Amino acid sequence: MPPRRSHKKSRAGCRRCKSRKIKCDEVHPRCGNCVKHGVPCDFEHPEIIAELQAAQTASVSSPSTAAGTPYTPAYSPGAESVSNASTSRFQRAPPLCRSPPSQALSTTTPVAHRMLELRLMHHYTAMTCKTFTFTAPTTEHIWKITVPGMAFSGSQHLTDAILAVAALHLRSQSPNDKDLVRASHAYMAASLAEYSATLTKGIDSTNAESLFLTASLIAFQSTATRVFMKDELNLAQATGNYTEDFNKQGRYTAAGCYSIPFSWFHSFQGVKAVTAASWPWLRTSPVVTEVINSQVVLQLDLGLDRQTFFGHLLDDLSEELEEMANPSEPALLHPDSPGQPFQQRRVPASPELVTSTRQAYQHAVAVLNWAHKIPHKGAPLAFPATVSKRFIELLEERRPRALAILACFFALLKSLDSVWWLHGMARREVLGVVSLFNSDYFGPEAYSKWWPHLEWAMRIALYETPDGSSTIPPEVWGADWYAEEQALKDQSEHSYYRHIELLCQTGNSTRSIPEVP
Structure with a gap:
């Protein structure tokens, strides 16, 4: 009988596989089991x-x-x-x-x-x-x-x-x-x-x-x-699980202090996917249609008008997309683990990827502009559900423009600060996102370059209303919520129900089964 081959035991598997005492393939972001x-x-x-x-x-x-x-x-x-x-x-x-x-x-x-x-x-x-x-x-x-x-x-x-x-x-x-x-x-x-x-x-x-x-x-x-x-990094360090695996997922910055709540986007995207996949039955459900139609109507302007409130977030987008298609300088990427030098990449993006990137940014900014007008109606909560999959990928890639858009989304939640499950969310998350710019993650010039696009988010996140309510004066917020609400009502002739109906008619998403978040 030939001798048994040696086997090197790995301790980097996920905890669920460890508890089941089975071999973990250690594939990220989710192992095979x-x-x-x-x-x-x-x-x-x-x-x-x-x-x-x-x-x-x-x-x-x-x-x-x-x-x-x-x-x-x-x-x-x-x-x-x-x-x-x-x-x-x-x-x-x-x-x-x-x-x-x-x-x-x-x-x-x-x-x-x-x-x-x-x-x-x-x-x-x-x-x-x-x-x-x-x-x-x-x-x-x-x-x-x-x-x-x-x-x-x-x-x-x-x-x-x-x-x-x-x-x-x-x-x-x-x-x-x-x-x-x-x-x-x-x-x-x-x-x-x-x-x-x-x-x-x-x-x-x-x-x-x-x-x-x-x-x-x-x-x-x-x-x-x-x-x-609490801070996930502290939890990982306390349990002895802060390894290179965490950085390979891009969950922690070089400063090691803030992680983007991707679970928000995955779970809200799950609602959208389930709705699309089950729409043939949901469309006749009095329960579901009442819940859907109770939401404020989504009205988006997908143009590139710089005059919109968040139009500045699309500044220099054409130059960024051109650089994606024809990179002239090395692009800095996040290192796999602390202490390692930034890696470089010169891979041109495909035309399809460039187009989807432009559309992802335009759509995300359009949602911000819409939600900014009527935040007290819960409109900001539509953001994680309606942004495209490509936008989430841009967040995962830690693109500065995507992060600036994310900071503005979190700032919008200040209008809902009185709700128990959103209390303090705007302040904590905006400060966390901005900390990425104010570190070595993007280089020394990133903060000064992107600060004009982050200033409103910081001002709103740190604002304290005199009476302790969630209502922010128009001169601070940049819009009169109640006047904008009435204007949108006068323009609205459609419902969320009709919006979903059109989406399902134009695509084949009703055949897909969503991935569990």
Whole structure:
């Protein structure tokens, strides 16, 4: 028998693969096993590290119920096992009397767990559901009555999503409650797993509504979680996981202090993808159409008019695109790890890429101009859902123009600072984005070059209203919200419903299944 080949053990795999004791292929931004099973990977989402650690710790204890029967976790790494567990769980007990959704809650006694779920559901119907409808109060009955009813009828991913956002809301009132911290992570992980498994099986008339509502709650949770997240770098260092892998993903700057919340864009883009893929059934749903039509109408001007409020963000765009097509100077790229020199690239971009880049910038700026006029109606929240995939790629590439646009988007959220899941968001995120310009990341001249495009965002982010409200005077903001709102109403003859209808008629997106964020 020939001798066995030597094997070098790697410690760079994702935590989920480590917990399952299987080999991780270490592919970024999501390893192959996590992609296969449709679950979040801590390579792509470092924020789930704490959840995975809690799950590993809980798995050491004896996972059994009070009756002595083996405990079957509702959330496991495999989508198929999740689906089977959920089915058997519904056969055993009603939704509010089931086993904990994650190993992170496996130490909770059955009585305590039932009380926790009752507490979460009560808080959702009494308080949390209202925070979805601050700009569209007419839909409150849908989120308060109709959505829980759909969840109880057999939609496990929707049930867990409801409990997850309720736990997150309660965390804002009791930030030191560890049970709520575990619950918010565990229920959302369970919801994501079941949601992924359902998408894999296919969208049809029986699940289209619940998938749309779950996708919306996932996007909400993804946004709200940012309020509670400490610096990811500190978490990685504390857990001993700050390695070159983090920098290969481009999550941390050379200064190592700010990471762009890509999960926002992925989750909101997921809502858009689910809507398009399930539109043949959603278009006749009174629940979904009421939610969609309650949103302020999206009216975009895609021209290059420098006179628009954010038109300056497109200054010198032609020169930048020309440089992409015919690079004359080396382009500075982010190093793979701290201490390494900046790499250089002279690869010309294809005409298709140049065109999509121009369109991505024009569309993103058009959304900013529209949202700037009526931010109090929740218009800024349309930005992460409506920007193009190419714009997200430009953010991932850390393009200065894309980051300047991002800073202006975050500044728009100042108008919604009174909403609990957006409070302080504008200040924190704008300062974070601007810090990228004021470091060695782009070179010494980047800050002075881009400051004129960042000045408004900084001024708004740091502005304090005298009465503590979210209303900012027109002379500071640059627009009269209520006058602009009336003007847009007078011009509007279409609805979001009609907008989506046209998009689905002009494309084949209804055949695609979205990737789980």
